[in-house]
Amino acid sequence: MNSTPTVDDLRNALVDQIVAKKPLPPRVERALRTVHREVHLPGLDPAVAYSNRAITIKENPEGPLALSCASVPSTVAMMLGQLDAQSGDRILEIGAGTGYNAALLSEIVGEDGEVTTIDIDADVTQHARDALNKAGYQHVRVMERDGLEGAPEYGPYTRMIGTVGFWDIPATLRAQLIDGGRLVLPLRWRGQTRSVVLNRQGEALYCHDMELCGFVPIVGQDGEHTLDLADSTVRLHHDQDQDVDPARLNDALTQSAAETWSDVRVGGEESFDGIWLRATAFEDTVCRLEATRAAVENGLRRPVIIGRSPALVAGGSLAYLISKRDDGDPERPSLLGAAHLGPDGADLAKRLVAHITAWGADRTATPNLAIYPAGTPDSALPAGHVIEKTDSRVVLSFA
Structure with missing residues (x-):
């Protein structure tokens, strides 16, 4: 019993x-x-x-x-x-x-x-x-x-x-x-x-x-901003220092996306968030794209994860992570690439595919990360990509 x-x-x-x-x-x-x-x-x-x-x-x-x-x-x-x-x-x-x-x-x-x-x-x-x-x-x-x-x-x-x-x-x-x-x-x-x-x-x-990980944000910090685009069917989450143009992005989202593909494949349960992390160590253009089913029904090329996919955004152009089924490798049946929109979208897609390719060669690599007080001179920082925040200068690099 x-x-x-x-x-x-x-x-x-x-x-x-x-x-x-x-x-x-x-x-x-x-x-x-x-x-x-x-x-x-x-x-x-x-x-x-x-x-x-x-x-x-x-x-x-x-x-x-x-x-x-x-x-x-x-x-x-x-x-x-x-x-x-x-x-x-x-x-x-x-x-x-x-x-x-x-x-x-x-x-x-x-x-x-x-x-x-x-x-x-x-x-x-x-x-x-x-x-x-x-x-x-x-x-x-x-x-x-x-x-x-x-x-x-x-x-x-x-x-x-x-x-x-x-x-x-x-x-x-x-x-x-x-x-x-x-x-x-x-x-x-x-x-x-x-x-x-x-x-x-x-x-x-x-x-x-x-x-x-993911957590409820602390009250009182507003360094990340959100843009509602395409009649609120698409949201772009970006940091305060990033260059985004809402009007031009809305225009870009009325177009059909072009696609650029890598040779990198992933399995059904395999995490590929490392692509996002890697890109942040080299790009000031990395944002989070949040799409809705309505956006996809209206013609948006579906992001690899509809509610949270990495995107490279500059002015009125963007490229974001996508996937497609490809049966060339049954253990890793999905191919990764970039959908792109806007006048500079092709260049952004090329850069995103380069990050996908680098990640594909070493899928467990993580960047070095160090945080210094705001105002620390460049000469006192280690080599790497610097992200400016209100109280901090964040330095990311791959050895």
Whole structure:
């Protein structure tokens, strides 16, 4: 006779599923097997609480993205592994969420450590406080605070983690991290987001690992802008420093796209986000194209992923990633290429295909990434492609 699984059974089964795909540091695995996620998601069926998916805890009445959510457990585990916190660490968490991550951090740092979690939303901090109290983590500090300001009165911190998406890293946060300390956060540039591991050395932050992810953006940063095009059936997400011409792009989108193809193939489950990442290390033109089914029905050549595909955009021209079925290789049946529109579209497509080809030759390569304060002179930067942000100069390069 089958028995109903207990909460402990559900929790351990989820952790087993996570570690089967990628081993975790022992401290992180032990915390995941100890902390009760269902306490932080009251009223939810435990089977759902221990599913490997995000759970919205506060809707956003003004947009499609939630104001706050409980992150996918495998992503939580991945970022805690990146943070590599130790017993006795002083940790600042930006984005309190349900309080679950703060409870995990508290287990990891132990009685000799400290965890401070902050959030700008009073409802979110109250939810986190109540759940932490109920779960026995009354010692975790919860503060209603703008995440971009941090909590300097309880710093400096040996570790910092962001559980909301950042477009830039404020100088105020860098200043609260000890020299030699580690910062892990979802960083967004050129329309894509990576969970980056940044170690502070003096005033610079050097990346030691990056993983693809997606997070609710932090309140208060507006360096990424969105253009509604083609009667709002196409959206272009671009950074504030990029050259885009809405009127000319709308004209271009009334045309039929031409196509340029690479010789690179991908399998059905194979990730090709590395093309996007690679392009950001060489181009100031990389954006995110978001199309709708209505746009495709109206004649737009379908992007490789309809809701989030890399595009190179300059003025009134663009090229974006596309694919087509080609049975020349049954293990990798899809061929990658570029659709292009506008007077300079062919040149942009040629450049995008070059990035596809370079990625195809080394599909696991990631760029070096370093972040310096705004105002750092060029002579003090390493060789590489520089992306200018408000508080930072981001340098990307391939060795």
